[in-house]
Amino acid sequence: MNPTPELKKRAARILRGLKKRYPDARCELNFETSLQLAVAAILSAQCTDKRVNQVTPTLFRKYHSARDYAQVSQGELEKDIHSTGFFRNKANHIRALGKVLDEKFQGQLPEVFDTLVTLPGIGRKTANVLMIAAFNQPGITVDTHCKRLAGRLGLTQHSDPTRIEMDLRAIYPPRDWIQLSHCMVFHGRYCCHARKPDCPDCPVASLCPSRTSVKTPLPRRS
Numbered sequence: 575m576n577p578t579p580e581l582k583k584r585a586a587r588i589l590r591g592l593k594k595r596y597p598d599a600r601c602e603l604n605f606e607t608s609l610q611l612a613v614a615a616i617l618s619a620q621c622t623d624k625r626v627n628q629v630t631p632t633l634f635r636k637y638h639s640a641r642d643y644a645q646v647s648q649g650e651l652e653k654d655i656h657s658t659g660f661f662r663n664k665a666n667h668i669r670a671l672g673k674v675l676d677e678k679f680q681g682q683l684p685e686v687f688d689t690l691v692t693l694p695g696i697g698r699k700t701a702n703v704l705m706i707a708a709f710n711q712p713g714i715t716v717d718t719h720c721k722r723l724a725g726r727l728g729l730t731q732h733s734d735p736t737r738i739e740m741d742l743r744a745i746y747p748p749r750d751w752i753q754l755s756h757c758m759v760f761h762g763r764y765c766c767h768a769r770k771p772d773c774p775d776c777p778v779a780s781l782c783p784s785r786t787s788v789k790t791p792l793p794r795r796s
């Protein structure tokens with residue numbers, strides 16, 4: 575997409591409105607190292623950050639290095655992460671990631687997006703989360719919230735996350751990407767809900783082509 579100047583202007587105003595509403599927007603997964611964030615991000619698939627944050631303190635006390643994850647048995651790791659759902663796949667990914675990091679990257683996550691996406695369990699979304707939250711580098715995370723909001727706000731015509739990411743990259747300058755990612759997630763979580771967006775309380779409603787009008791109840795006849 576080649577964004578028009580009008581779209582860029584509206585998009586900038588949207589971000590200003592969201593930043594004002596969510597000045598402390600940040601990654602809500604708890605972590606101290608990039609490896610911990612990678613593991614937490616893998617666990618967050620089809621699971622809430624809240625649930626992941628309940629599981630990771632014990633997990634991170636037990637496993638410290640990529641090699642720890644590489645060496646644990648599939649069954650034991652499945653038990654450790656069971657409550658996050660899809661535990662077989664997730665345990666597979668985490669063990670495979672630990673093995674590759676241990677064997678090829680001295681146990682460290684590379685700070686290069688194009689390398690991150692080649693690692694087991696790391697797609698574009700997780701790679702962008704890592705770039706943003708662990709390495710403080712520009713990235714745009716298109717999760718379920720960002721996907722929904724970008725469409726509702728008329729910032730994209732696409733439904734494919736990669737196409738949405740490319741549209742947002744074209745609209746916003748890289749200096750805005752980190753804040754944009756965090757604000758989109760917060761707005762999706764706390765206001766622009768999937769089923770019932772809270773348009774009357776939305777800070778960017780005047781800029782949103784999908785806003786629902788506030789219906790004033792008719793006065794009752796006496």
Ligand code: SF4
Nearest residue numbers: 766773776779782785
């Ligand atoms: S106006 Fe409504 S649909 Fe549009 S971004 Fe705000 S909450 Fe979402």
